Each structure stands twice: as structure tokens, then as C-alpha cells.
Amino acid sequence: MMEEQAGPVTVSIARKAVPGREADYEDWISRVTAAVSHWPGYQGVNVLRPAAATDYAYVTIYRFSTWEQCHAFEKSEERARLLLELEGMVESEAEIKKVTGLEFWFDLPEVPAQARPSPHKMALVVTLVAYGVVMGLNITIGPLIAAQPLWLKALIMVSAQVLLMTYIFMPQATRLLRRWLFGG
Incomplete structure (x- = not known):
């Protein structure tokens, strides 16, 4: 429990x-x-x-x-x-x-469940990854959806950001920074 x-x-x-x-x-x-x-x-x-x-x-x-x-x-x-x-x-x-x-983005099968990065490290990594994803989305799909209503643009951008961070960028960043995150 x-x-x-x-x-x-x-x-x-x-x-x-x-x-x-x-x-x-x-x-x-x-x-x-x-x-x-x-x-x-x-x-x-x-x-x-x-x-x-x-x-x-x-x-x-x-x-x-x-x-x-x-x-x-x-x-x-x-x-x-x-x-x-x-x-x-x-x-x-x-x-x-x-x-x-933020812990759900820092879950690695090879790291014991009780091992958790410090909140400061998690916040820093999420901020940097989120910034990169938001900038990338604004450059790539921003112009394609510019004419859409604000609520639809926000829905598309937030959905894309969450999916990209959850399934691509946060797992990669967590593996790449594993020693620093879970080390000391």
C-alpha cells in the first residue's frame, strides 16, 4: 500500500x-x-x-x-x-x-519502484522537456492549426504535448538522465 x-x-x-x-x-x-x-x-x-x-x-x-x-x-x-x-x-x-x-513520468522497469528522483530534479527535467515539446509543436503544427478556434488549438496542442511527453520524450529523458536522476 x-x-x-x-x-x-x-x-x-x-x-x-x-x-x-x-x-x-x-x-x-x-x-x-x-x-x-x-x-x-x-x-x-x-x-x-x-x-x-x-x-x-x-x-x-x-x-x-x-x-x-x-x-x-x-x-x-x-x-x-x-x-x-x-x-x-x-x-x-x-x-x-x-x-x-510527477513520478509517473520517471518510472523505469529496471529501477526499483521505491527509488524516486528528488522533486527538484523531476521538476527541472519536466520543465525542459515540456519547453522543447511546446516549442517544437508551435513550430511544426502551430501554423497548420492557426485558423482553428482557440479551444480546438489548445486541445490539439495539449493532447499532442501529453502524448509526446508520456510515450516518447519523458521515457527517453529519464533513461538518458538515469544516473543523475536516481543517483545521489
């Missing part, structure tokens, strides 16, 4: 749907998303559909403002009832990762 920490909590849950039950699982995800959206401290959810990058699993990532609020949802009767509905819909137990703050 994770020790209580201040700040936001990000939970990642990977599950593989039983072949032929994908539509049922997607419906289940929609109901869980609707249920969790009413909980105190809820900050959002993202669902990654099966692809090579997710090892062909659905990955649900949700966030809460505090560990206590996340824990309250996870121990709720409502969530327990929803989890019972998964019987026969998923192949095996879910892979669950729970991190606070």
Missing part, C-alpha cells in the same frame, strides 16, 4: 479485455468514468485504447487532488460494485500503478 502523500495522485490501470468483449469493456469504462467524475477531488481520466505502446491493453489513467480522496473512491461501495461487473470481461488481474505528482 502506498504511504499517504500530499499533492495529486495519478493511478494507471492496465487491463486486457477478453476477445469479443471489447464493446462491453468500453461501456464499463464509460460507466466508471461517469461514477468517478462526481467524487470529491477528481481531476480527470484518460483512456488509452489497445495498441503496441500499451501492450494491447486498455490503460485507464485517473487523477485525484489528494491521496485521501483517491483512497476514498477506491474503497467505496460504488467502485466495488463496478469491479464485480468485470467478471468474464477481462483476461486477468489488472496492473495498477499509483504515483504522486
Whole structure:
């Protein structure tokens, strides 16, 4: 069990749907998303559909403002009832990762889970990578979407930034800076 920490909590849950039950699982995800959206401290959810990058699993990532609020949802009767509905819909137990703050971008399989970079190092790396990604996106796709409404431009840019940072740039930066991040 994770020790209580201040700040936001990000939970990642990977599950593989039983072949032929994908539509049922997607419906289940929609109901869980609707249920969790009413909980105190809820900050959002993202669902990654099966692809090579997710090892062909659905990955649900949700966030809460505090560990206590996340824990309250996870121990709720409502969530327990929803989890019972998964019987026969998923192949095996879910892979669950729970991190606070920026830690989810600094997860390396070869580094023990309890090893965490200092918050200062994480903030510096995320700032530098985010700056590079934002500048690159503004140069490359910025002109292509310039005529779109502001809300759509922001959605495209933020989505591209999060995806690029999560799946390409932060894993590369974390591996490249591993000694400095996890060293002393």
C-alpha cells in the first residue's frame, strides 16, 4: 500500500479485455468514468485504447487532488460494485500503478519502484522537456492549426504535448538522465 502523500495522485490501470468483449469493456469504462467524475477531488481520466505502446491493453489513467480522496473512491461501495461487473470481461488481474505528482513520468522497469528522483530534479527535467515539446509543436503544427478556434488549438496542442511527453520524450529523458536522476 502506498504511504499517504500530499499533492495529486495519478493511478494507471492496465487491463486486457477478453476477445469479443471489447464493446462491453468500453461501456464499463464509460460507466466508471461517469461514477468517478462526481467524487470529491477528481481531476480527470484518460483512456488509452489497445495498441503496441500499451501492450494491447486498455490503460485507464485517473487523477485525484489528494491521496485521501483517491483512497476514498477506491474503497467505496460504488467502485466495488463496478469491479464485480468485470467478471468474464477481462483476461486477468489488472496492473495498477499509483504515483504522486510527477513520478509517473520517471518510472523505469529496471529501477526499483521505491527509488524516486528528488522533486527538484523531476521538476527541472519536466520543465525542459515540456519547453522543447511546446516549442517544437508551435513550430511544426502551430501554423497548420492557426485558423482553428482557440479551444480546438489548445486541445490539439495539449493532447499532442501529453502524448509526446508520456510515450516518447519523458521515457527517453529519464533513461538518458538515469544516473543523475536516481543517483545521489
